[in-house]
Amino acid sequence: MDSAHVQDDLVKVLFTEEQIHEKVRELAQRIEQDYEGKNLLIVGILKGAVMVMADLARAFNRHVEMDWMAVTSYGSGTKSSGVVRILKDLDTDVSGKHVLVVDEIIDTGLTLSWLTSNLCSRGPASVEIATLLRKPDAQQMPVEVKYVGWDIPDEFVVGYGLDYNESYRNLRDIGTLAPHVYS
Numbered sequence: 001m002d003s004a005h006v007q008d009d010l011v012k013v014l015f016t017e018e019q020i021h022e023k024v025r026e027l028a029q030r031i032e033q034d035y036e037g038k039n040l041l042i043v044g045i046l047k048g049a050v051m052v053m054a055d056l057a058r059a060f061n062r063h064v065e066m067d068w069m070a071v072t073s074y075g076s077g078t079k080s081s082g083v084v085r086i087l088k089d090l091d092t093d094v095s096g097k098h099v100l101v102v103d104e105i106i107d108t109g110l111t112l113s114w115l116t117s118n119l120c121s122r123g124p125a126s127v128e129i130a131t132l133l134r135k136p137d138a139q140q141m142p143v144e145v146k147y148v149g150w151d152i153p154d155e156f157v158v159g160y161g162l163d164y165n166e167s168y169r170n171l172r173d174i175g176t177l178a179p180h181v182y183s
């Protein structure tokens, strides 16, 4: 993390800012159609989902409620700790509401699998998931995901909310880091 510019540590760009925005607009259109005539609460999972929540919400023409949860499943670095804990719960009572959980990545599936069953126990009208990225080869827990931007290989990625040790979230593109960053 010693380069002057945050983008200098990327070894490969997977998706550019333009591609990401186009994809988020596509997802927003599908979601708008599917939830026509229904109340909709989108729940962003902090901190990584901040960018995708902001772009998705602004791509809607419809009314939408927004709320946030923070959970922890990752230790420092690139490996999941395997334990999910709520750090910040919803301010909203979800009973009777259509809930769409928004995240930027599903990796092992552990976080979202735990979170959706937790939310389902609160009596919502429905719970679905939207994620920008998913790593099918890394999946350890089955998660039913209605909206997926892209399936990607099992590589650690940063940018557009995704961090490595709390850095790189502000990168506009999504990519992989040069090996020297990890050493």
Ligand SMILES: O=P(O)(O)OC[C@H]1O[C@H](OP(=O)(O)OP(=O)(O)O)[C@H](O)[C@@H]1O
Binding pocket: 045, 046, 047, 048, 049, 071, 072, 073, 074, 080, 103, 104, 105, 106, 107, 108, 109, 110, 111, 112, 162, 163
């Ligand atoms: O499918 P999984 O293996 O459970 O990984 C996915 C989770 O990991 C990331 O969050 P992270 O715990 O890194 O927190 P952050 O959003 O604050 O970076 C991401 O935002 C997902 O919530």
Ligand code: HPA
Binding pocket: 074, 105, 106, 107, 155, 156, 157, 158, 162, 163, 164
């Ligand atoms: O590939 C990743 N990058 C950053 N954060 C993550 N959390 C789960 N997978 C990832």
